[in-house]
Amino acid sequence: MSDATTQNVENEVTEQAAATAPVEREAREPRRGGRERNPNRDRGSRDAEKSQFLERVVTINRVSKVVKGGRRFSFTALVVVGDGNGLVGVGYGKAREVPLAISKGVEEAKRNFFRVPRTGSSIPHPVQGEAAAGVVLLRPAAAGTGVIAGGPVRAVLECAGIHDVLSKSLGSSNTINIVHATVQALKQLEEPRAVAARRGLDFDQVAPARLIRAEADAAAAAKVGA
Structure with a gap:
């Protein structure tokens, strides 16, 4: 084979290598930064948390x-x-x-x-909360009563999982004051057993009659089921 033919073959090989090299680099380019990030993964975690x-x-x-x-x-x-x-x-x-x-x-x-302490779907005892000029009164209610409250108070009670309660706004109609007064009222709630322990009394002397009846019914149902 002559020198000219050999030179032509080498030139063709060089041109082919130069033409394919960018393609290979482009194909490998996504790997250089590591594994691609999936945006839906973060969105799913945020939705699950929400x-x-x-x-x-x-x-x-x-x-x-x-x-x-x-x-x-x-x-x-x-x-x-x-x-x-x-x-x-x-x-x-x-x-x-x-x-x-x-x-x-x-x-x-x-x-x-x-x-927030609760007794069933209601609150343990009546309570009144104040924040600035806002005053909110909360009273326990029987099962099935529902949340008898205005918009700001209802939002707080529903998010807290209280489904049966009576409420009355006695002060300012400012929404922010009403919400903070409701929060202060909920923070004053106490479990009957904690109150009995603090006062040195029996649970039956402190707990409301409806709570005692509810616990008695639950105990009877558990005994029948056993």
């Missing part, structure tokens, strides 16, 4: 700040979050956009979680 809690947006207000260039508007959101099983919290968020304000309110509400 589904664990009940979220109620009580009120959204638009506020403005006067600056040198004019007015700067933003939004505030009062949010109640709970698991529907005795855990509830209230948060207040502020941002330039409504969704971000709600998100901030939800995060603050989760940081403010507290446990």
Whole structure:
């Protein structure tokens, strides 16, 4: 084989290698950064976390700040979050956009979680809470009564898992004050057994009659089932 023929063959091989090299690099390029991230995975985890809690947006207000260039508007959101099983919290968020304000309110509400004592689907005893000029009175109710309350109070009670209660707002009609007064009322609730232990009394002397009957019925049902 002549030198010219050999040179032509080498040139063809070089051209083919140069043409295929970028293709191979392009095919390997996605691997260089590691495994591709699946955006649906994070979205699914957020949806699962959100589904664990009940979220109620009580009120959204638009506020403005006067600056040198004019007015700067933003939004505030009062949010109640709970698991529907005795855990509830209230948060207040502020941002330039409504969704971000709600998100901030939800995060603050989760940081403010507290446990609410309950007897069945109601509360153990009457209680009154106050916050600024807001005053809220809560009373136990029989099963099937429902939540007899206005919008702000209802949001807090439903997220806390209280389904039978009577309520009355005795003070200011400001939504924020009513919500915080409801929270203060719930924080004053005590379990009958804890009250009996603190006072040095028997449970029957402290517990309401309906609770004693409910426990007696539950014990009788358990005995029959056994």
